[in-house]
Each structure stands twice: as structure tokens, then as C-alpha cells.
Amino acid sequence: xxxxxxxxxxxxxxxxxxxxxxxKGLLDTVERDANNNRVYSDHDVNWLLFIRCLRETxxxxxxxxxxxxxxxxxxxxxxxxxxxxxxQRMKLLADIEEKKRQLIRLDEKLERYYxxxxx
Amino acid sequence: xxxxxxxxxxxxxxxxxxxxxxxKGLLDTVERDANNNRVYSDHDVNWLLFIRCLRETxxxxxxxxxxxxxxxxxxxxxxxxxxxxxxQRMKLLADIEEKKRQLIRLDEKLERYYxxxxx
DNA sequence: TTATTGCCCTACACTAAGTGTAGCATAGTA
DNA sequence: TACTATGCTACACTTAGTGTAGGGCAATAA
Numbered sequence: 001x002x003x004x005x006x007x008x009x010x011x012x013x014x015x016x017x018x019x020x021x022x023x024k025g026l027l028d029t030v031e032r033d034a035n036n037n038r039v040y041s042d043h044d045v046n047w048l049l050f051i052r053c054l055r056e057t058x059x060x061x062x063x064x065x066x067x068x069x070x071x072x073x074x075x076x077x078x079x080x081x082x083x084x085x086x087x088q089r090m091k092l093l094a095d096i097e098e099k100k101r102q103l104i105r106l107d108e109k110l111e112r113y114y115x116x117x118x119x
Numbered sequence: 120x121x122x123x124x125x126x127x128x129x130x131x132x133x134x135x136x137x138x139x140x141x142x143k144g145l146l147d148t149v150e151r152d153a154n155n156n157r158v159y160s161d162h163d164v165n166w167l168l169f170i171r172c173l174r175e176t177x178x179x180x181x182x183x184x185x186x187x188x189x190x191x192x193x194x195x196x197x198x199x200x201x202x203x204x205x206x207q208r209m210k211l212l213a214d215i216e217e218k219k220r221q222l223i224r225l226d227e228k229l230e231r232y233y234x235x236x237x238x
Numbered sequence: 239t240t241a242t243t244g245c246c247c248t249a250c251a252c253t254a255a256g257t258g259t260a261g262c263a264t265a266g267t268a
Numbered sequence: 269t270a271c272t273a274t275g276c277t278a279c280a281c282t283t284a285g286t287g288t289a290g291g292g293c294a295a296t297a298a
Contacts (some may be wrong), residue, residue, distance in 0.1 A: 113201040
């Protein structure tokens with residue numbers, strides 16, 4: 001069991017962001033100790049790690065919330081969850097391709113600078 | 120010479136965003152016609168296209184503004200501008216690599232779903 | 239025993255990079 | 269003359285947080 005500070009360190013998400021995710025319903029209201037301080041389990045930590053992964057693929061907080069709702073409904077929602085991840089995978093792939101194109105444009109710009117051009 | 124609507128269409132940037140960029144100093148205050156409507160030249164269009172490229176690499180509006188200030192100072196700032204682009208290139212490359220890693224994580228997740236696992 | 243850290247809490251203000259809306263002007267068309 | 273399209277400004281709202289003020293509680297230091 002961990003404090004919010006330890007959890008933040010473990011999962012690489014800012015304390016404020018963890019509280020924000022809780023408000024947004026990405027986590028159930030976590031347990032509290034006698035001083036009203038949040039207490040996180042290994043289970044919470046793993047879920048936060050996956051939240052981080054999904055956020056880093058560009059999935060919105062709202063969609064992660066939807067995903068979490070489905071997860072809580074049980075195994076019957078596996079097809080729907082699979083589709084959410086599939087869609088996100090496609091978006092991420094498109095994003096990577098787009099960024100590769102922009103990389104080429106930057107390289108072209110740099111080449112022009114190296115030739116002493118001003119534009 | 121183009122209206123803001125034509126320009127927005129040409130460069131693929133929303134009308135509101137173009138006005139926003141002007142307020143932020145990414146463009147000089149553009150010319151106006153007799154009705155106070157903005158008028159854009161080919162030059163403005165090209166600069167907007169490059170702004171779009173830089174934004175798509177993830178460069179912040181503030182940094183693009185800085186870049187534009189340097190550009191206006193003339194050829195003596197080419198080294199500084201080159202460095203700005205170089206730095207952005209490195210950030211973009213790191214971003215692409217990060218996204219590739221997240222793509223692998225999504226694929227692993229999907230594989231687990233295909234094996235009928237719930238997590 | 240008291241004072242000082244250090245971590246936690248809530249609530250609210252602020253940020254970036256826009257998007258959306260209200261209320262108005264003007265130009266071209268029916 | 270009326271309508272529609274487009275433009276204008278100013279302001280509110282959005283997302284995904286970050287930062288800050290003001291306060292609680294526990295452990296350590298003087």
C-alpha cells in the first residue's frame with residue numbers, strides 16, 4: 001500500500017494528475033487512511049500504469065473513462081474494449097506516419113540553411 | 120490576394136486559429152481592405168504553411184513566435200534559427216520513438232484480448 | 239514542550255492552443 | 269428590399285492538466 005506521493009513516483013504520473021484522473025472517473029474513489037489520505041494498492045498502480053500508456057498513445061481522458069466503465073462491466077465487454085484499443089492503434093499509427101513526414105520537412109529546411117539560404 | 124476564408128482553406132488552418140496566431144505575433148498584423156477585412160498575400164500563405172508544419176512537429180506557438188522574430192532580424196540569425204529547427208527535429212525524433220514503443224504496448228494488449236484474457 | 243519539516247488534503251486560479259458563440263457590418267444576389 | 273454569405277471583435281468555453289493558498293496531521297529537533 002502506497003501514499004499518493006509514492007504512487008506518483010512509481011507510475012511516473014504527477015500527483016495532481018492522479019487526483020485529476022480520480023475526479024474524472026478514471027479511477028474509482030480510492031481508499032483512505034485514518035487521516036483521509038489516499039492509499040493505493042498494487043492493483044491501482046498497475047491500472048495507473050496502463051492509463052499512462054493509453055494517454056501516451058494520445059487517447060483522451062474521456063475515452064479512457066469509457067474504457068474503464070467497460071472493464072468494470074466484465075468479460076462480456078472484451079470485444080468493445082478490443083475495438084477501442086484497435087481504433088487507438090490506428091490513430092497512433094497515422095500519427096507516427098504524419099510525424100515522419102514532418103521530420104522530412106524539417107530535414108529539408110535544415111539542408112537549405114546549410115546551403116546558406118534564408119528561407 | 121486572399122480573404123481569410125480562402126487562406127484558411129489553402130493552408131489547412133482554421134480561420135479562428137489564423138486570427139489567434141496573429142494575436143500571438145506569429146504573423147505581422149496583416150493588411151486590411153476598405154471593409155477592415157484581412158487580406159493575405161502568397162507570402163503570408165507560405166509562412167502559414169510553414170507555421171502549420173512547425174506546429175505539427177510539436178513546436179509551441181511561443182517558439183514559433185521566437186523563430187519569426189529571428190527571421191525578421193535577417194540572415195545573421197540563420198545559425199540561431201538552424202539550432203531551433205535542429206532542437207525541434209530531435210524532439211520530434213524522440214516523440215516518434217516513444218510512440219513506436221506505445222504502439223508495441225497496444226499490440227501486446229490486443230494479443231492478450233485475442234487470447235481471451237480480460238486484462 | 240514547542241517548533242519545524244514534510245507530506246497530505248481541498249478548492250480555486252491559471253495555462254496552452256485553440257474552438258464556439260453573440261452581436262454587428264458589409265457585399266452580392268433573388 | 270430581403271436574404272445569405274462572409275467578415276469583424278470580444279468573450280466564454282474546452283482539455284489536460286499545473287500551480288497556489290490555506291489548512292491538517294505526524295515525526296523529528298531544540
